[in-house]
Amino acid sequence: MIDFTSINASIESYLQSVLPAQVATLVECALIAVCAIAAYLVFAIVMIYMERKVCAAFQCRIGPDRVGFLGLLQVFADVFKMLIKEIIDIKDSDRALYTLAPFLVVMSSLITFSCLPFDNGLQVLDFNIGVFFIMAASSFGVLGILLAGWSSNNKFSMIGAIRSGGQMISYELSMSLCILTLVVLSGTMRVSEIVEMQREGWFIVRGHIPAIIAFLIYLIAGNAETNRAPFDLPEAESELTAGFHTEYSGMGFGLFYVAEFMNLFIIAGIATTLFLGGWTPLYIPGLDGFNAAMEWIPGIVWFLGKVFFVIWLLMWVRWTFPRLRIDQVLVLEWKYLVPIGLLNLLIMTVCVVMGWTL
Amino acid sequence: MDYVLLFTMIIASAAFVALVMIITRWISPRTFNRNKAETYECGIPTQGNTWIHFRTGYYLFAILFLMFDIEAIFLFPWATIVQELGFKALVGILFFLSFLILGLAYAWRKKALEWK
Numbered sequence: 001m002i003d004f005t006s007i008n009a010s011i012e013s014y015l016q017s018v019l020p021a022q023v024a025t026l027v028e029c030a031l032i033a034v035c036a037i038a039a040y041l042v043f044a045i046v047m048i049y050m051e052r053k054v055c056a057a058f059q060c061r062i063g064p065d066r067v068g069f070l071g072l073l074q075v076f077a078d079v080f081k082m083l084i085k086e087i088i089d090i091k092d093s094d095r096a097l098y099t100l101a102p103f104l105v106v107m108s109s110l111i112t113f114s115c116l117p118f119d120n121g122l123q124v125l126d127f128n129i130g131v132f133f134i135m136a137a138s139s140f141g142v143l144g145i146l147l148a149g150w151s152s153n154n155k156f157s158m159i160g161a162i163r164s165g166g167q168m169i170s171y172e173l174s175m176s177l178c179i180l181t182l183v184v185l186s187g188t189m190r191v192s193e194i195v196e197m198q199r200e201g202w203f204i205v206r207g208h209i210p211a212i213i214a215f216l217i218y219l220i221a222g223n224a225e226t227n228r229a230p231f232d233l234p235e236a237e238s239e240l241t242a243g244f245h246t247e248y249s250g251m252g253f254g255l256f257y258v259a260e261f262m263n264l265f266i267i268a269g270i271a272t273t274l275f276l277g278g279w280t281p282l283y284i285p286g287l288d289g290f291n292a293a294m295e296w297i298p299g300i301v302w303f304l305g306k307v308f309f310v311i312w313l314l315m316w317v318r319w320t321f322p323r324l325r326i327d328q329v330l331v332l333e334w335k336y337l338v339p340i341g342l343l344n345l346l347i348m349t350v351c352v353v354m355g356w357t358l
Numbered sequence: 359m360d361y362v363l364l365f366t367m368i369i370a371s372a373a374f375v376a377l378v379m380i381i382t383r384w385i386s387p388r389t390f391n392r393n394k395a396e397t398y399e400c401g402i403p404t405q406g407n408t409w410i411h412f413r414t415g416y417y418l419f420a421i422l423f424l425m426f427d428i429e430a431i432f433l434f435p436w437a438t439i440v441q442e443l444g445f446k447a448l449v450g451i452l453f454f455l456s457f458l459i460l461g462l463a464y465a466w467r468k469k470a471l472e473w474k
Contacts, residue, residue, distance in 0.1 A: 029362060033370035086386045087379075091395040103375045110371040111364075124367065127360055132434050153408045154397050166416045169423040176430040183437040246398055251382035255375060327473030330419060334471045338426070338462065342455060345433075352440055353448050 005121035036114045036124050040262060045075045047261045050308070051315060058319040085250035090152065093247065097151035102248070102255040104144030109259045109266060112138045116269040117191050119279045119299040130191035131179050134270060135172075138225075141263065142168040145234070145244050148256070152247035160243030163326055164234030167224055170333040171231075174221035177341035178214040181348045182274045185211065185357065195278035201285070202277035206358045210348040215275045217337055217344070222267035223314055224329070226260060230321040231329060268310035272303060276310070279303040418470050422462075429458055 011031075015024040049064075049072065056063030064071030090098075114124035115134050127133050142165055149161020185207045186194045197203075204211050224231040235243030245256045272278060279299030283291055324332070351357055397404040432454070440447045465471060 025362065029366040030370075032363065033366050036367065037370060037374050083382050084386050085382075086388060087383055088394050090397065092397060099379075102379075103372055106375050107368065107371040110374070111367050114367050125360060125363055129434075135430075150409070152397075154399060155404070155408050156399065158408050158412075162412055162416050166419050169427075170419055173423060173426045173430070176427070180430060180433050180437050183434065184440050187438055187441045189434065189438055241398070250386060251378055255378065330473060331471065334419070334422070334462075335466070339459075342459060342462075346452075346455065349440060349448050349451060353444055 004119050008121055032124055037110065040110055040113050041258075043265055044258045044261050045079070047265055047311070048075045048078075050311070051261070054312065054315045055319055058316070079254070082251055082254040087252065088249045090247050092153040094151040094153070097147045098247075101144045101148035101151060102252055102259075104147065105141050105259045106144075106255050108137055108140035108144065109262045111140075112266050113262060113269075115191060116266065117195050117273060117278050118303050122300065123192060126190065126192050128190050130189050131183060131194070131270075131274070132189055134191075135176050135179060138263075138266065139169075139172055141259070142172075148248070149244035152244075154247050156240045156242075157244050157246045160234045160240045160246070164227060164244060166326070167227070167231060167233065167329055170330060171221040171224040171337075174217050174333060174337040174341050175225065177338070177345055178218040178221065179270075179274065181210060181214040181341075181345050182207070184345070184348050184352055191273060191278075195273060195280060198277040199280050200283055201358060202275065202280070202283075204275040207348065207351070208358060210344050210351060211275065213340070213344045214348070215271065217341055218271055218275070219310070219314065221333075221337065222271065223317060224333075226263045226267055226314075228260075228264065228314065229318045230324050232323060233326055233329060264311060264314060265307065268307045268314065269303075271310050272306040276306045277302075278306075422465060422470065425461060426458070429454075 012024075012028060015027055018024075019027060052074070053063045053071075064074035067074040067077050111125070112134055115126075115130065115137070117123040117126070125133070145164045145168070146161050149157040149159075149164070152158075182194075182203060183189055185203055186197055188194060188197075194203075198206075204215055207214070227234050234240075235245070240246075245253050248256060279302050281291070281294035281297060281299075281302055283294070433451075436447065436451060443450075
């Protein structure tokens with residue numbers, strides 16, 4: 001099995017031996033950042049291709065299949081097309097905020113992305129306040145969306161942005177309640193420790209009923225956080241043109257698009273880490289041969305497999321349900337998900353205190 | 359080391375966005391046209407100001423959100439030590455959560471959760 005901790009250590013010791021200490025640290029940081037951004041872009045491209053193919057399958061179409069084998073180069077073609085599109089400077093915008101908005105959105109999703117544990121040791125940021133930091137970093141993105149809508153000086157963008165603000169801050173509550181429920185079960189906030197604790201049974205199994213409820217609420221709230229159908233009011237194209245990014249052209253729009261797709265990846269990644277055991281293999285007590293066989297599959301394959309399974313579930317939801325109205329969205333959150341989430345937190349606490357977990 | 363990495367990631371992600379924007383400005387065509395810079399709404403000149411007051415519905419939810427988000431901040435440290443505290447943790451949090459649920463019930467009763 002590949003162990004990324006030892007690979008990291010060997011690269012670090014090699015750099016320390018060749019360069020002076022401070023320069024080595026600097027080079028290391030730069031290498032890590034470049035790798036993280038490269039991984040971010042690769043996953044964005046994979047996700048856009050997957051979204052198109054899955055959407056096509058749900059609608060009985062073929063999807064992209066002309067550019068490259070099975071249409072694999074379609075996304076690259078689109079990215080290059082977007083790069084050479086003209087950037088239009090609109091007349092009445094608030095220029096400073098208009099330029100700042102994509103920075104906030106992409107930075108928040110990139111920093112959250114670097115908190116995901118891909119494998120043992122393959123994680124950029126591993127704080128002792130891990131999941132709390134993830135919540136903080138991901139809630140940053142809503143600021144960028146609000147700024148984008150406000151600064152464009154376009155009524156559709158403005159409506160899209162305040163809708164998005166109302167929706168995203170509301171659903172963040174359910175997300176943090178679900179994460180809290182899991183922190184009660186695990187007793188730690190460090191992401192790597194949370195994953196390590198799931199070696200002998202994933203939390204969705206060990207926490208049984210409250211964990212399953214939390215998982216379902218988390219998926220609903222996560223879907224709303226990423227502004228995807230059935231919660232895609234902020235960019236409801238039939239009413240609002242394109243919502244908060246109507247006035248962005250070329251790569252300005254492209255960055256919002258990439259960040260939106262990566263937010264879906266991040267939601268699925270956090271769901272995998274907290275509920276489905278991260279990179280730990282499937283473990284069934286008593287079946288030693290089976291467990292040993294599962295150990296042979298590398299952790300990164302487990303992690304990505306689970307993540308893409310969750311993404312596929314969310315895409316299925318997206319292409320199945322019609323869009324809600326804004327009042328329905330807020331009622332669903334405040335009258336159903338928040339009370340259920342609070343109750344679920346209490347149930348989980350009782351289970352943990354009484355020792356009723358598996 | 360963790361915090362050095364955090365700063366690296368912040369700077370690197372900002373640099374990434376800046377780089378993409380610079381490259382696209384550099385290689386994309388630029389033609390000036392006054393009509394292009396118009397607000398993209400319906401094709402006719404835009405009417406009135408966009409930056410006006412908007413409905414209070416959003417504002418009420420934002421205040422409620424603030425209340426519950428602060429609550430989540432208080433709950434995170436508690437959640438990490440539930441297993442050590444045992445039964446005391448449950449009693450302590452019952453008081454805390456009952457106040458919050460009362461607050462939510464009050465907002466519900468006052469019809470702050472209805473969309474007007």
